[in-house]
Amino acid sequence: MALLEIRNLHVNVEGAEILKGLNLTIEPGKVQAIMGPNGGGKSTLAKALVGDEAYEVTEGEVLFNGKDLLEMDPEVRAREGVFMGFQYPVEIPGVSNTYFLKAAVNAIRKHHGKDEMDAMEFLELVRERAKRVKLDEGLLQRPVNEGFSGGEKKRNEIFHMSVLEPMLGILDETDSGLDIDALRTVSDGVNAMRDNDRAFLVITHYQRLLDYIVPDVVHVLVDGRIVKTGGKELAKELEQKGYEGFDEAVA
Amino acid sequence: MSASTETIERFNEKGYEAGFVTNVEEDRVEPGLNEDTIRFISAKKNEPEWLLEWRLEAYRNWLTMPEPDWQYVHYDPIDFQAISYYSAPKRDEDRPQSLDDIDPEIRETYEKLGIPLYEQEMLAGVANVAVDAVFDSVSVATSYKAKLAEQGIIFCSMSEAVQDHPELVKQYLGTIIPRNDNYFAALNSAVFTDGSFVYIPKGVRCPMELSTYFRINAANTGQFERTLIIAEDSSYVSYLEGCTAPMRDENQLHAAVVELVALDSAEIKYSTVQNWYPGNAQGKGGVYNFVTKRGLCAGDNSKISWTQVETGSAITWKYPSVVMRGDNSVGEFYSVAVTRLRQQADTGTKMIHMGKNTRSTIISKGISAQEGQQVYRGLVRITPTAEDARNYSQCDSMLMGSECGAHTFPYLDVNNATAQLEHEATTSKIGEDQILYCTSRGISAEDAVSLIVNGFCKEVFRELPMEFAVEAQKLLEITLEDSVG
Numbered sequence: 001m002a003l004l005e006i007r008n009l010h011v012n013v014e015g016a017e018i019l020k021g022l023n024l025t026i027e028p029g030k031v032q033a034i035m036g037p038n039g040g041g042k043s044t045l046a047k048a049l050v051g052d053e054a055y056e057v058t059e060g061e062v063l064f065n066g067k068d069l070l071e072m073d074p075e076v077r078a079r080e081g082v083f084m085g086f087q088y089p090v091e092i093p094g095v096s097n098t099y100f101l102k103a104a105v106n107a108i109r110k111h112h113g114k115d116e117m118d119a120m121e122f123l124e125l126v127r128e129r130a131k132r133v134k135l136d137e138g139l140l141q142r143p144v145n146e147g148f149s150g151g152e153k154k155r156n157e158i159f160h161m162s163v164l165e166p167m168l169g170i171l172d173e174t175d176s177g178l179d180i181d182a183l184r185t186v187s188d189g190v191n192a193m194r195d196n197d198r199a200f201l202v203i204t205h206y207q208r209l210l211d212y213i214v215p216d217v218v219h220v221l222v223d224g225r226i227v228k229t230g231g232k233e234l235a236k237e238l239e240q241k242g243y244e245g246f247d248e249a250v251a
Numbered sequence: 252m253s254a255s256t257e258t259i260e261r262f263n264e265k266g267y268e269a270g271f272v273t274n275v276e277e278d279r280v281e282p283g284l285n286e287d288t289i290r291f292i293s294a295k296k297n298e299p300e301w302l303l304e305w306r307l308e309a310y311r312n313w314l315t316m317p318e319p320d321w322q323y324v325h326y327d328p329i330d331f332q333a334i335s336y337y338s339a340p341k342r343d344e345d346r347p348q349s350l351d352d353i354d355p356e357i358r359e360t361y362e363k364l365g366i367p368l369y370e371q372e373m374l375a376g377v378a379n380v381a382v383d384a385v386f387d388s389v390s391v392a393t394s395y396k397a398k399l400a401e402q403g404i405i406f407c408s409m410s411e412a413v414q415d416h417p418e419l420v421k422q423y424l425g426t427i428i429p430r431n432d433n434y435f436a437a438l439n440s441a442v443f444t445d446g447s448f449v450y451i452p453k454g455v456r457c458p459m460e461l462s463t464y465f466r467i468n469a470a471n472t473g474q475f476e477r478t479l480i481i482a483e484d485s486s487y488v489s490y491l492e493g494c495t496a497p498m499r500d501e502n503q504l505h506a507a508v509v510e511l512v513a514l515d516s517a518e519i520k521y522s523t524v525q526n527w528y529p530g531n532a533q534g535k536g537g538v539y540n541f542v543t544k545r546g547l548c549a550g551d552n553s554k555i556s557w558t559q560v561e562t563g564s565a566i567t568w569k570y571p572s573v574v575m576r577g578d579n580s581v582g583e584f585y586s587v588a589v590t591r592l593r594q595q596a597d598t599g600t601k602m603i604h605m606g607k608n609t610r611s612t613i614i615s616k617g618i619s620a621q622e623g624q625q626v627y628r629g630l631v632r633i634t635p636t637a638e639d640a641r642n643y644s645q646c647d648s649m650l651m652g653s654e655c656g657a658h659t660f661p662y663l664d665v666n667n668a669t670a671q672l673e674h675e676a677t678t679s680k681i682g683e684d685q686i687l688y689c690t691s692r693g694i695s696a697e698d699a700v701s702l703i704v705n706g707f708c709k710e711v712f713r714e715l716p717m718e719f720a721v722e723a724q725k726l727l728e729i730t731l732e733d734s735v736g
């Protein structure tokens with residue numbers, strides 16, 4: 001069974017239709033990349049999957065592990081195993097990163113009928129994962145994203161993902177604003193999580209991220225629809241030719 | 252809720268037919284205010300002549316004072332003749348002598364409100380809390396007085412203090428807040444019924460948090476508490492005041508006065524959690540919380556710290572203040588105020604610097620939701636004698652929804668060029684994006700709101716004693732449960 005199955009998805013934002021019948025299937029263990037020009041609907045897809053209310057689904061269905069994802073509140077989607085790394089991570093003043101993650105981990109555990117994680121065990125987990133993504137340990141006690149640099153924020157997203165261990169990781173332009181070293185550690189963090197069950201949907205404008213997180217499949221999303229699907233070499237092609245040809249194809 | 256309703260009904264059923272105001276046998280005077288009312292209260296409490304005269308003088312002052320109208324809160328004119336100025340839950344001889352004697356229904360109400368009055372063991376040692384509960388206007392239970400007395404600490408009701416320690420009361424009453432200080436303080440001085448009295452002797456560090464829970468319960472009864480805390484040289488006391496009231500349908504005036512005096516190197520920490528009935532969504536009912544609170548750092552190196560968490564009342568109107576007269580004295584004000592439904596709050600502080608090297612800190616966090624309106628109003632005054640005074644003020648407002656409001660009125664009055672003042676203010680809106688960020692990580696929307704709000708209030712909560720901080724967080728969660736979405 002597919003982990004994620006999107007059928008004929010139509011999504012409106014402020015009354016305008018952005019996704020116009022998108023189809024996508026992700027098998028467990030696979031990494032799929034979505035590329036495309038700005039305004040094509042990449043981030044809209046991510047936001048609709050995570051359950052942002054500003055993104056109104058007007059038609060279509062999304063199954064996650066065979067369950068109707070669109071029926072679920074955002075927190076239930078997360079507890080079922082969907083994670084999105086934000087393009088613009090949000091600051092939460094006065095709430096420590098660790099405290100925040102503990103609340104998230106325990107909410108997810110409760111959903112699966114597990115007891116709350118022991119405090120010491122949790123701290124060990126957090127430290128180990130922070131090390132994995134080279135997140136400065138000082139940032140664990142700091143308020144969530146407050147005063148973090150752009151790179152630290154993105155690294156923090158990958159850190160959250162590695163602690164929460166979702167079934168599906170959606171990375172919404174995680175590479176934007178990262179220098180090459182940060183890009184490499186972020187990618188290492190993602191690659192360390194790849195296994196036979198977990199899948200990733202990597203949304204990016206540029207090909208360079210896909211040098212580090214090598215996708216199984218690359219889709220091109222233009223004007224609300226997937227207009228081309230290919231292997232990892234498609235990303236290289238796009239890098240050289242750009243999206244212009246696709247624009248015309250749609251028009 | 253049902254228990255408290257029953258309690259109220261039971262009081263009503265008692266029927267106070269004989270309402271002649273000078274009848275000392277009665278437990279409640281008929282509504283109305285005149286010199287006879289004051290004579291009744293004073294006689295009822297068996298007060299010395301000087302105190303009666305003091306009250307009458309305050310009353311005569313009050314009659315000449317105009318009711319203030321500069322505040323940013325709106326309410327229908329108060330009919331002071333429609334208020335009953337004295338009510339006791341029971342006749343003196345029937346009054347409970349200990350915690351065990353308290354009416355089980357009243358105790359149930361307390362328990363619902365989460366007040367550990369019945370928890371003797373907890374009061375004894377575990378939580379280290381002594382409770383002096385005020386039910387309506389009369390103190391019904393005082394615990395651990397004996398234990399405190401061993402160290403010379405006096406912790407009793409104001410009525411008892413008048414009887415047992417008249418010299419201390421006479422020396423300090425009205426010295427921090429004069430009886431003609433303002434309209435409501437004058438009214439309080441005339442008709443105050445009870446409150447708490449604390450005296451910490453020289454060099455004594457009070458071994459437990461002193462705590463009083465105030466309550467308004469009987470119909471049409473104004474509450475006029477009077478609290479006085481005196482900390483002698485090098486002493487320390489932490490005092491907690493928690494307020495909750497059952498659902499009421501009529502507006503109730505609460506005009507308390509709290510006076511604090513800290514002598515040389517003494518420290519007083521005064522914490523309040525206020526959760527009186529806020530009225531309903533249409534703005535009907537709710538308590539008018541018009542309180543005058545002021546502390547005097549009389550001695551050098553003394554410190555007075557106010558921490559308040561204000562979630563209740565239809566209208567909250569108060570400015571817990573510190574007058575720093577002693578050199579190197581310190582004044583602090585930490586506040587979280589929540590206005591939702593149609594609640595209004597005009598609150599803040601006054602920091603008056605007189606001594607050299609005096610320092611004050613103001614941290615104010617305002618949260619407005621639904622149709623709540625909130626004002627931070629603060630004065631920092633540096634008098635000519637206050638060399639090298641310093642103040643730091645931070646006023647943050649958080650808005651939840653689009654129909655609420657937040658306003659900030661900082662006043663500065665600097666008369667000494669060596670002063671250093673810093674002021675920071677922010678207004679933020681609790682964002683859908685913040686909530687989505689939390690929910691997208693598995694945290695429920697309700698938990699997200701309390702997480703965000705608690706984070707916003709963190710600097711204030713950490714000033715509260717531990718047990719109180721936990722209660723305050725819970726209170727905020729319950730209060731704001733339905734405010735977002």
